[in-house]
Amino acid sequence: MIHFQLTKDDFFALQKNFIENSDYHKGRARRVTIVLMLLTVLWGFLLAIFLLPQTISVPLFLGLAIGSSLFLALLLFPFLKKAYVNITLWQFRYLLNQETKWPRDITLYINEHGIERNSLHNNVNKRLQVAWEAIERVSGDEKNHYLYVEARDTIVVPKQHHMLSETEQIKINDLLQKHLNITL
Template identity: 35%
Template sequence: MITAYKMTLEDVLSFQQDMIYHSPQHKKSRKIWLTVMSIPAFLLGYLATTFILPRSESIVLFLLTVIGVGILFALLLRPLLKDLYAPFVLRQFRLVNKDSAWPTDITLQLSDTHIEMQAIRGNIHRTTQVPWTSILKVNENETHRFLYYEEDEALIIPKVKNGVTEVEQSEIERILDKHMNTEKHTSSR
C-alpha cells in the first residue's frame, strides 16, 4: 500500500511531545529541570518572606522562618514547574525548527517486509526503510501513530491528514495490526 501526504511542523511537534512523556532522556531532563527551577522558587519564597515579615529579635528564628518558607514555596510550586517542562521544550524545538522548509512531502509505502518513508523537503530527498521486526514500540495519540525503530527515532504516521483518505487509514490500521507484535501505547497528552 502506498499513500502520500504533507508533514507539517505540527506533526513533528506532536512526535516531540510524545517523546517528552515517554523517553528516558526526557525523564532525566525533567528531573534536572525541576532541580534547577526549584532554586528560583526557593529564592522567591525566601525574598518575599524577608521583605514581608517583621524582623524578630532572634536572628536564628527569623532565618529558620525565611528558609522554611523558601522550601515551602519550592515544594508548592513543584507541580507547576513539572507541568511547564513540556511547553518549554516544545517552544525551544519550535524556535530551532521555525525556519525549516515545511511542509514536507511524504510518501509512505507499507509492504509485507518493511515500511518505507520517502521525504522530500526542497532539494533534499530522504528515504527511511524499516523492517517490521525493527519496530520497538508503537505510541499513538488522537492524531498520530509513532512507530519507534530507535529510542529517539520514529516514523510519524498521521491518523487524519489531507491526502490520506478514510479507506487508506483503515488499510494502514489493518497492515499495522497484522505486522505489529509490539504493545501499543496510547497517549492522552
C-alpha cells in the same frame, strides 16, 4: 501507499510527544525541576529574610523563613514541573519557525515486510526502509502514530487518511496491529 504532507504542526506534535515520553527528556525534566525547586527555596528564603521583622527571636525568624520558602516551593511545584517541557517546546517552536522546508511530501508503503518512507524536499528524495522488527517504540496522539526506528529517526503514520478507501485503511490498521500491537 499513503501520500501526505508532513506539516510543521505534525512535526511539532511529534516532538512534543517525544519530549513527554522519552527517558532522556524525563530525566532532564526531573533534574531541571529539582534545580528550579532549590532556586525557589533560596529566593523564598531570601525574600522572607528581607520581609520578616528583625525584632522576633532568631529561632522563630529562621523557622518562619525556612517554612515560608518551602511553602512557596511546594506552591509553585506544579508550574516548575511543567517548566522543562514548556521551555523546550518554546525553543523548538522558535527553531522550527526559522525552517523553510515545510510542508514536506511523504509517501509511505506499508506491507508485510515493513514500512518504506520516501520524503521529497527540494528535489532530494530521502528513502528509508524499515523492517517491523527494527521499530523500537510506538507512540501516538489523536492524529498520528509515531514509530521510533532509531534514536534520531521516526516514521509518522496518519491514523486516518482521506485518500484511502475504507478497505485500504483497514488493511493498514491490521498490519500495524499485527506487527506492532497497536490497539486501534
